[in-house]
Amino acid sequence: MAERIDGVRKLFTSKSARVDTNRGDLYYQQLFDTCRARLDALREQPAVNRLDFDSLLTDEGQDRREFMKWVSAVTAMLMLPPMFTPLVAEAAELMNRLPVVWLELQDCAGNSEALLRSDGPKIDEIVLDIISLEFHESLMAPSGHQAEKQLEDAMEHFKGNYLLFVEGSIPVGAGRDWCTIGASGETFLDHLNRVAENAAAVVAVGACATFGGIPAAAPNPTGAVGVMDVVKGKPVINIPACPANPANMVGVVLHYALTGQVPELDSLLRPKFAFGYRIHDNCERRAHFDAGEYVEEWGDEGAKNNFCLYKMGCKGPMTFNNCSIVRYNEGVNWPIGVGRGCIGCSEPDFWDKYAYERPMANANIKAPTGGVEKTVDQFGLGLLTAAGIGIGIHAVASAVAGKREEGGEG
């Protein structure tokens, strides 16, 4: 046990949990060359979908300038220096070489809904058009065996090349046989394994597909787990949160188009560009936290003055995600903006660990401290359950394996 805790301590204090945004010219030059070669190779590939990007832009009532604004925002989000902007634009145009299959398992369709709300001015629609979405139950025209045929067809046609998005968890315990798909009554588990087998990479979207989410909350009646616990021998990218921010879904696809590799991942297989920092690090209420000004009760004077929500249970200090920067619904708002605090939905087991109205008893945050980083790491460790440790260790293993397979980091 001591050994495992030691392992976890390393995980949570290692550099992997932080983002290194300046890696030096040599690094970026090499990466640039990789991307250049990748894009050239991608251009050689036949387009799955021959929609013309420029005319799409016009059809959408967007001009090139607006598009370029979006591109530079995305470049920054991916933590790349401005020299990559033209490459990111090119990658967006070449996304019509990327077939995508989207599966829904033990889900609530929240991530599909989020995908439909994808922001970043209207460009998402182009992205939706462009990426050749081959199978998506919530959106596709045919049902029944025609739908099943569509999936077979895509798997065959794009063998080894499609990105598989998975939404929802997979029951592997008591509920293993309870959930079936298709006329033959295939279990979710078999279905996922079969479709994942020929995928280029598997992207788990949302809390459920990544860490089991709500079905896996105690007492986990069906034995639900995330994709990374089931799919072996494939790169797995986790985009947690409930639902996942569509900006991060688009980011991952773009990154894949650009580099041909999975983005650099943290120990929980989350792309660092999105999950490399805490909500708390970039929170608009942070000054109040540091000044010791808190909302003490819903609707009080502190609430009216947008004070820090820590005492109302905000889990921003222990949650890695970029919603304090990206926000939701084209930046209209986000949970802390609306005065409710963060529930830690991008962390494993957050339903059992974080999703409640009060601060954690042993959180030990006293403002103004300046030393918040340290205390956060301390209680992060204190609260890890055995399951959390298991996932952490598994994740390191997969991350290492993934990197080897991909031959380096993006």
Place this chain on the structure above:
Amino acid sequence: MSKRHIVVDPITRIEGHLRIEAVIDENNTIVDAYSSSTMFRGIETILQGRDPRDCGLLAMRICGVCTGTHYQRSIEAVEDAFDITIPKNARIVRNLIQGALYVHDHLVHFYHLHALDFVDVVSALSADPAKTAEEARKWAGVAGVSPYTDGESEFKAIQERVAKFVKQGRLGIFGNGYWGNKHYKLTPEQNLIGVAHYLQALDIQRDLAKMQAIFGGKNPHPQSIVVGGVTCVQDIQNPARIALFKQLLSDGTKFVKQAYLPDVYMAGTMYADEATDSKATFTELIGGKGVGGTGGGLLNYMSYGDFRLDDTGFYKAQTLFPSGIVYGGDLSKVEAVDHEKIAEDVTHSWYEGSEPLHPYNGQTIPKYTGLDKRDDGIAYLKTGEKYSWIKTPIYNDTRVEVGPLARMIVGVASKDERITKYVTNFLKRGNLPVSVLFSTVGRTAGRAIETELMADVMMEWVDELAANAAAGDLRTWTEFDFDKVSVKTKGMGLAEAPRGSLGHWVRVEDGKVANYQAVVPSTWNAGPRDYKGRMGAYEASLIGTKVADPEQPLEIIRTIHSFDPCIACAVHVVDTKGKSLGVYKLDSQCSI
């Protein structure tokens, strides 16, 4: 025998996992039907033992589509248990969050989940853009407005875009559709209008979702509602937020009035024959009066009522949608809803149990008996036994349908002035008989009528909210003493989700959830047969429908889609009384 068994799994363009099996006779008419859900999660079990104040966030994840509805019901069930009345600002904000969902959800349903059952995308390629513009003006004229998409060039550009898409071979999500099926009745021009609005609605829905995010923090899964009120103080006192909300609402309303309603008139008129063809109905088969047409089904409609219009507290305030039950499509009578008469039966559901139980006493112990394995690659439902994860709700020992159509019908039967005006206007403008409502098309029309009503009324509400805040009332929360009120109590949150009547029931003991249960809209509609062998609304609505091509179950999915299935939320486990699947402790982390 010449009867054939059709299995449709997955039913796509819905939320969740649904399988329909239908039996057709030698004339391709459906003579038997079964509805089954094949996914199970167990959220109510997960809720047990938690702090009741946290239930809302978890219960919301029952569904990512009716996003926020379960959240509100769950919070209200706890507020009902604690006897809390929320302040005016909180009431209006909640109405706006839920109202925004109605408009958004109905629009997405019509265009992105349902339209392709009426609109043949491929046929749109042969439309004449000039005639299409003319056609669009015609149907907008019926609605008394100018068309949303006007002009030949606009339609031409859209047609070219679709043509390019179709020509490039792979059709993506449009691949393998039922294009060319004989039961598509729109002309190429009408199909082009449908395709144009399908694409434009992708944009519109994104903006409509922002309305929910303004007061809810995000969409899907908003986060601003707490037991006692709401948290979004800064958003209600900020005139820029109010202005943005109004802007988004009026842009969305424009699309609703100038595209959505005209399109429903267009489809309604083209399908009016079968919508009023009472011969095709289930009622006829069971010896009923034969009102309505294809897809009519049970003809019993229920609404719990929703959207409180004053601050007198739960179940006492006046509501926008009245509560009531209408039996047999008889609009002259309406009965009051008595929640004591709600029960759930599991005879044909994969749970143990022998008699219908009220939700407060609900018991659910999974008992999966599987599918019949066959050699031909198809595993059929064991329809004589248990065949679905959805339970069978029963009201007063009858099966009822819930949803927007039910709300409109109950509203009219209750002689509610506002609802009657919207329904009557709709029928008058479209020159459609009342009986058109009792059908597949009617269900789709009911949803459109409601969308327009909601959009209009929300504008009044947002002004009311702004005025209240401007007058200096910033109260958003009602204080309560948790330790006192949570000793031993129970409460319910009964309201209307976009898809119909939704109830959450909670029992609280010693500050923890002792028992939790939700009975959701799609449970009412999608449930399998009951202990007397009576069909549910989905099943009944399919009976008598003629299928043009059994290889392309277009008519089946059209009728099923008219209910807007939302299946994940229809499946749940409740308290297993003394047989809990696990023990969960929160104490260690939950102290302040």
